[in-house]
Amino acid sequence: MRRPIRTSSRRPGIRGCGAARRIRYCLLVLGASCCAAVLLACTAEERDDGPAVPVRPAIARSVTPDTVDAEARKPGGNREDPPRVDEAAPRPTIVFLGTSLTAGHGLPESEAFPALIQDRIDALGLDYRVVNAGVSGDTSAGGLRRIDWLLRLPIAVLVLELGANDMLRGLSPARLRTNLETILDRTLEAHPNVRFVIAGMRAAPNLGEDYTREFDAIYPELAARYSAALVPFLLEDVAARRRLNQADGIHPTAEGHELIADRLWRTLRPILMDEARSQRGLPDPEGPRLAGPRSAIRLDDDLPRHLAVE
Numbered sequence: 001m002r003r004p005i006r007t008s009s010r011r012p013g014i015r016g017c018g019a020a021r022r023i024r025y026c027l028l029v030l031g032a033s034c035c036a037a038v039l040l041a042c043t044a045e046e047r048d049d050g051p052a053v054p055v056r057p058a059i060a061r062s063v064t065p066d067t068v069d070a071e072a073r074k075p076g077g078n079r080e081d082p083p084r085v086d087e088a089a090p091r092p093t094i095v096f097l098g099t100s101l102t103a104g105h106g107l108p109e110s111e112a113f114p115a116l117i118q119d120r121i122d123a124l125g126l127d128y129r130v131v132n133a134g135v136s137g138d139t140s141a142g143g144l145r146r147i148d149w150l151l152r153l154p155i156a157v158l159v160l161e162l163g164a165n166d167m168l169r170g171l172s173p174a175r176l177r178t179n180l181e182t183i184l185d186r187t188l189e190a191h192p193n194v195r196f197v198i199a200g201m202r203a204a205p206n207l208g209e210d211y212t213r214e215f216d217a218i219y220p221e222l223a224a225r226y227s228a229a230l231v232p233f234l235l236e237d238v239a240a241r242r243r244l245n246q247a248d249g250i251h252p253t254a255e256g257h258e259l260i261a262d263r264l265w266r267t268l269r270p271i272l273m274d275e276a277r278s279q280r281g282l283p284d285p286e287g288p289r290l291a292g293p294r295s296a297i298r299l300d301d302d303l304p305r306h307l308a309v310e
Helices: 010-044 113-123 140-150 164-168 173-190 209-225 254-280
Strands: 093-098 129-134 155-161 195-199 229-231
Touching (some): 093 113, 093 140, 164 173, 173 209, 209 229
Parallel strands (some): 093 129, 093 155, 155 195
């Protein structure tokens, strides 16, 4: 006698669950792969573990009214090409190489401190052009990748503002030092008479004593080695003050940029006046100076240690 064929309601259900699991698994793998690809794409440009490759700068714009185009006037706007240089009569250029602090993140370009420096230069009748080469999120490695592109400009002064993002990401201070040294060396090689201004940063205290000590020592030591003017902490009297920073608590407001411009101008003005006297053959009002490397200009050595970009 044949046995009756049994039907089970469980088998189709089991097969259905297995198929659903396989579909969910495939979707999970696909989603993870997409996320990984996005993360790699976002971080590839800022890798700090190999030789820097010169690339076109994301932003390198002049802040003088006659050379800034409509795109560069947008808040945070970028330009693909560096400012055009009039080869027939190039103007001495002051390049601000830095991060979003230099770029004036969240503000019209005219309110960022490089533009405010240009206003002060123009008020004195000095023939210098300011170029804002600040890039949001840039590390010292990013600045190194961009420097060769900027060296085509007739650089008279390089204001170096890099390191804040290295510190915020916990990147190696040794690598930061090497990158900054390479930037300075390449600039000197291309422009032997260039003057340097180093805008220092302070490490956040939560990174530990060893990191803070090594990071903070970089800027004064580089200033001494390269006979550079030194602003020990660019954000003094601005960092951690709510009124002077935007909602993110990191990027200065227009009022904050005014204070930064005042601080930098105290360093830049004597340099530019000295260069102007040299070009015109005028005597130094302070009398003859001894031959030798320029001494580093130090401002406000007694900065509060707790003020740092957070």
